[in-house]
Amino acid sequence: MRRFRYSDPGFEAAFNAFIDERRETPEEVDAIVRDVIAAVRTDGLEALLSFARRFDKADVDEATIRVSAEEIEAGAAQCPAEVREAIDFAARRIRAYHERQRPADMRFTDEAGVELGWRWTPLEAVGVYVPGGRAAYPSTVLMNSVPAVVAGVERIAMVTPPGRLQPAVLAAAKAAGISEIWRVGGAQAVAALAYGAGPIRPVDKIVGPGNAFVTAAKRRVYGAVGIDALAGPSEIVVVADAANRADWIAADLLSQAEHDPAAQSILITDDEAFAADVEAAVEAELKTLATGEDAAASWRDHGAIVIAPLEAAPGLVDRIAPEHVEFALDNPEALADRVRHAGAIFLGRHAPEAIGDYVAGSNHVLPTSRAARFSSGLSLYDFIKRTSIVKCDPAAFAALGPATVALADAEGLPAHARSAAIRLSRG
Template identity: 45%
Template sequence: MRILRTWECKIDKEIEKCKQQLNILSGVSTNRTTVLKIINDVKKHKDKALAKYSKLYDKAFLSPKDFRVKDNEIEEAYRKISLPFVKSIQRAITNIWTYQEHIRISKVSPLKTGGIVLDTLYSPLESVGVYVPGGAASYPSTVLMNAIPARAAGVNKIIMTTPPSKDGAIPPERLVAAKEAGIREIYKVGGAQAVAALAFGTETIPKVDKIVGPGNVFVTLAKKEIFGYAGIDMLAGPSEVLIIADDHANPSFVASDLLSQAEHAPGISMLVTFSELLVEQVTSELNRQITKLKRYADTKRCLKKFGVIILAKNIDECVEISNKLAPEHLQIMTQNPRALLCNIKHAGAIFLGSYTPVALGDYIAGPSHVLPTSGTARFSSGLSVNDFLKRSSVITYSRSALKTAYNDLAEISGAEGLDAHTRSVQIRLNSRSGF
């Protein structure tokens, strides 16, 4: 990992470099051209285009009748995995559901005054598409963290798309997680073509109102391009962690958390501290622990490329640096971590104390692990049940209330030159009818 000392470099410039490193959308013009081609092809040729891209990118020879996962495939998936895994998935679902129900926006009472009633109506989306990436891992947690908040909101139709392997199969852990999460439709389609299918619909895959879930740069760009035809959760970049630690932090804990982020490959690992001794100890721990990992080579390359340790002058500067970077995951491992909380302005999720690793949030704590990356925590939040609810204003005026509002309304609409607006009020006030 690179070591930067704030008193030896222009730290603001170094932070800007880190931000650019975090940005998934930098330098992607060629990829955008490819994505637009795929989207337009799927819009025009639908299932035929999906079969073509499945063969091209996933090396899977699937016809449209093969896209949807069949019941017997899910039954077979249960036979391939252990009962303890199923029980763990069920407990994770319980935790996620409990938390999401706890934070769900509840109905507010109407605001009533002088013949005016202002209501707020919250209603769930009708349909949601969950994208689950493929690759080396199975990602059952991604299924849960996207689907359970939607179900807690009351979304009736949740479908899942995910890339198949060459033989057209989906990892059993992913299928079991989907079944346990209550997803009834699963399609073996990945990449930008899956996003396009969810946004516009094909003969096999239905159009949805919102698309959620992470993916590679092509998936992210596709979500960006289809926004407006369907809603999206966010444009997610590489996963990232920033750890603020003082000289009371356990160096083995800190090192293990830096490695768990680098294990994503790419995953961005940052330590911000004022303790020279901690830096020495963490560096030693990294060298010791990394050799024991299954993904040793990829993790080591990732840590070398995306890992950084920033030595600050004091704890206040540590917090300042964190706020400038607005990390996806922020861990605070100090003697009194909660004391720093009031000064934290920007972070997707915050993990307090030595016994709260990011892994808890990734799998079972309850809040969704779908979080803003690339510094977007400055203006956005992690996915939750409330992202699957729509808000409608309900406005009711009596005739007397309309009369009271008339002069102000006429002044403003007149200034805008919209006399039909004014007349829509006048005609009601001049009418003798009660309807």
């Protein structure tokens, strides 16, 4: 864990260097992914099954690669009742939140008499990648699927690494309305969704997190299909004053550190004594945390405490552009309203990031690795597309035609110019 003091002469250089210490995809990962994608494009299902045996040590075939409706139903029924109730509760809140994002179609006539507008339509097919490595993530199913359902996507294909499908994941799939689930993971799953493989038909967009191989594969297939984002390690910044309980703030920092040894947790506070209390509380929590090994590595290698005036916090947050930022303060908006770059903002002492991961209703698929500078979290807008509409009658065209010809001639595109001029000359 690094400690920075805003007042130190070398703060700017040291802090900026720390922020830039993000991990790139190793070249050997990209090389493996390239070969996997090429094999799936060429050999389809045969390559997919071969990689399942090689990478996942799983014996699946064409008959068993798809999870049957009976398996989904039986698996969901095995999920403990309280977990099923929590999944349904979260699904309702996620659905309600994303329904409010629905934009309206528009048609209007401008001063030239041209009818203009736009129309929103859902994507036809979406693939959802659900990790199966470190833990079962029913929340990933909900966050990536429910907005697609709300948008009206006709087909949602879920892929997850072969092995025992966790009851909570199947319960979440059932709650979201997903009936197409494939036992395939890794870069080969991304390739199958992008290009098709045997019974797996290609989709138009792939969403959902994964490991370095999955991320590298999404980067390579982008263009053939759309993707949500290139997810990096989880991140949290907590801006807190000394009026907080140190163990609460420590727990918030570790809520992201436990995801991955490469995750990043940063505390910004104006109180040295409170910072020391939080540091001690983190160490105490790590001794009993079941995920303590990963969390400890994350805190040790990528964690930080920044001692700075709270007034400086918005500027520091913007430099980090984190996935999540908490303002654990009595009047959080006073500082939070000045933040430009963050995936999600949590306001007040009783709004820990964890509720955003599960039941607040907002989406937990958020930009990482400083991508909050130019992108947003997953939303309804990721599953719909806007089509422009232009309608001209003769009078409206007469108003637009001459300028069209002039600009086309200026750009050296005579066919463009003639397309307009021929209508002007013939009336």
